[in-house]
Amino acid sequence: MAVEEGQWVLMATGRSPTNIAVIKYWGKRDEALILPVNDSISVTLDPGHLSATTSVAVSPSFPSDRMWLNGKEISLSGGRFQNCLREIRKRARDVEDEKKGIRINKEDWEKLHVHIASYNNFPTAAGLASSAAGFACLVFTLGKVMNVMEDYGELSSIARQGSGSACRSIYGGFVKWCMGKNNDGSDSIAVQLADEAHWNDLVIIIAVVSSKQKETSSTSGMRDSVETSPLLQYRAQTIVPNRVLKMEEAIKSRNFESFARLTCADSNQFHAVCMDTSSPIFYMNDTSHRIINLVEKWNQSEGTPQVAYTFDAGPNAVLIAPNRKNAALLLQKLLYCFPPQDHDLSSYMVGDKSILSDAGLNSMEDVEALPAPAEMKTPNQKFKGDVSYFICSRLGAGPKVVTEETQALIDSVTGLPK
Ligand code: DP6
Structure with missing residues (x-):
């Protein structure tokens, strides 16, 4: 269903890199929370070459959450998507867009639905870690739309609940995912060891x-x-x-x-x-x-x-x-x-x-x-x-907001993928 007359659409677009582990994550101690059995370390790759771009739109006229990946609608019913959506919604804050005359109160986010469109700039079929870039981008962009102010460590622990390796795509350069000790996963987060400029000859x-x-x-x-x-x-x-x-x-x-x-x-x-x-x-x-x-x-x-x-x-x-x-x-x-x-x-x-x-x-x-x-x-x-x-x-930077309207994947009038 497209947007009803007089209703607004608010949107943000983000781009997140993929990463490749040099010390591998392999094995979970908690399947639901995605808690690993060991620390891992990765390098973040240049988002110009390998990244996911995601637009998240919100409008009072959307009857449900929907998502499109590389142009095809996919189901959001899986636990991993639901965990990321729930954790970001919990942290959503007041949003005001004076130009558009939009005001969303913190409490409204529970009732509002989102449309998400995501695209990988490399073939998913190539078997390159697309879930890492994808979930990092989903969490980062949802956080932008909902004005989430949490630090990157907290965002990484939400991205982790989408796909373990995604927590490392929240930063550029060299990144360590600390396995943590807590049963609730609160200390299983990624930290940046050095940015991409630290060793840029690689x-x-x-x-x-x-x-x-x-x-x-x-x-x-x-x-x-x-x-x-x-x-x-x-x-x-x-x-x-x-x-x-x-x-x-x-x-x-x-x-x-x-x-x-x-x-x-x-x-x-x-x-x-x-x-x-x-x-x-x-x-x-x-x-x-x-x-x-x-x-x-x-x-x-x-x-x-x-x-x-x-x-x-x-x-x-x-x-x-x-x-x-x-x-x-x-x-x-x-x-x-x-x-x-x-x-x-x-x-x-x-x-x-x-x-x-x-x-x-x-x-x-x-x-x-x-x-x-x-x-x-x-x-x-x-x-x-x-x-x-x-x-x-080469090595690259972490997630960024994309401001050019032409790069958005959702039409700001219809609220549907372009
Ligand atoms: C071999 O992060 O794809 O790439 O947490 O179940 O989504 P889930 O797995 P995923 O596993 C990546 C494994 C690896 C090694 C690594 O990236 O550390």
Whole structure:
């Protein structure tokens, strides 16, 4: 139903980044509140390349809460959406928009309904953590519309109830999710360790790996791991606490060697926990393993890490280089092994495409002329089509309000998605 004549629509739009964990969250001690079994640490990615944009509109003429994701209406009846909506509504305050002649009292929010439209600037099907950006953005933007004044720690604990990893998308740069001790989850919040400017040489290259397999969701995968993997308990209690301290130190001192060793070891241990689960969960595939081999051989031959790799609940590789020079060298090796299937170089690299010219790759001829990486076992083996495309990105900032009316996803007259 569209807006009735004489009724107003109030709206806010926000944009939130996605994040990638370098010390992984895997396992809950409380499923309903989403409380983890260990701390985790992540880097926030540039929202220009990977983010969710969400508009939230409110009007007295909306009969119910509704949501559209990437243009399609989705149900809001799930517990995770309801928890986020309830927690933000509880903290809603008076709102006054003099220009529009709107006045909403704190108590009115219980009766008012919202329309939410959200959009990811990267394909959801690519298996990149879209729930982290999505729930962080939902909570941030609802908070803006409802004039919620809570600090970011509190917002992170609400976003956590949408999806655990979403609490880390409330900040830019380097972020730690402290598991907390309280049963009510009040101290399970994210904190910023350093902003994105602290270590801005880092370059992130994501290989979006082709996969036809339907993956086990993080939620059900980690539930199975908690119930069946003895390694998960050992990891959470003995390994992670120490690793988190070392990772904080590596970030603080911009020690790439330590950062890279910890990142790779933690990704591998997370996937070992998946293997230790009954039934075992395989998130990585042959392409993922080939990328690990390539990086490990390169790192070993140089005697010190040149790039770090990390993999989430899917086959995509997230590669972190200390600078553009190493990112360009990495790209040469990757493009030798995984040349584009359709001969179109420019659509094979999204995000910061300029890394291609840093690597001297301005045309397909340049790609074809690449020498085989010294680290390859069988130097002439190529795996065309095994990587769908690459994304080149960097660290980025936390959620922001989007003020340009043209970027809003809801029509301010009809109250429906544009
Ligand atoms: C492998 O946050 O997606 O990406 O809390 O059940 O929504 P839920 O799970 P989710 O799990 C993310 C797991 C991970 C590691 C990480 O991001 O720390």
